[in-house]
Amino acid sequence: MRANLILLGVLATFFFAAAAVYTLWHMLAYGGEVEWTGTVGMALTGMLSVLIGFYLWLLYRNQNGVELPEDRLDAEIDDGDPEQGHFSPWSWWPISLGGALALMFVSLAGPTFLIPIAAALILIMLVGWVYEYYRGNFSR
Numbered sequence: 001m002r003a004n005l006i007l008l009g010v011l012a013t014f015f016f017a018a019a020a021v022y023t024l025w026h027m028l029a030y031g032g033e034v035e036w037t038g039t040v041g042m043a044l045t046g047m048l049s050v051l052i053g054f055y056l057w058l059l060y061r062n063q064n065g066v067e068l069p070e071d072r073l074d075a076e077i078d079d080g081d082p083e084q085g086h087f088s089p090w091s092w093w094p095i096s097l098g099g100a101l102a103l104m105f106v107s108l109a110g111p112t113f114l115i116p117i118a119a120a121l122i123l124i125m126l127v128g129w130v131y132e133y134y135r136g137n138f139s140r
Helices: 002-029 036-062 093-109 112-130
Strands: none
Touching: 002 036, 093 112
C-alpha cells in the first residue's frame, strides 16, 4: 500500500504541475486568457489522485501500518485473504448492462426516442443481475 501512496502522490504532483504549466503557457500564447477546460480538467485529475491517496492513507493508518501480503516480497500466496469477493464468471448480465448503458448515453446525444427503451433495458438488466442467484440452476 505504501507504493500506491507514493505513486498517487507523484501523480497528483504531476497533474497539478501540468495544470499550472498549461495555464501559464496558454496565457502567454493567447494574451492573458485562461483556457478553463484544460486547466480545470488537469486540476481535477490531480484532486482525484489526492482523494484516492488520502483514502488509502486512512486505510493504511487504520491497519496500524501493517503491510499487506501483496506488498511484501517474501509473502506466499496463502498469506493473503482467501475471500476476495464473489464473482460469477459465467454471468452475461454485466455485459448486457454495459450495452444498455451505452445505448442510454448514445440516445442522450442523438436519437432521444431510444431513452425509454434504454431505461427499460437498464432496469431489466439490473434486476436480472441482482436476482441471478435466486432462480435457475444456481438458486439457493
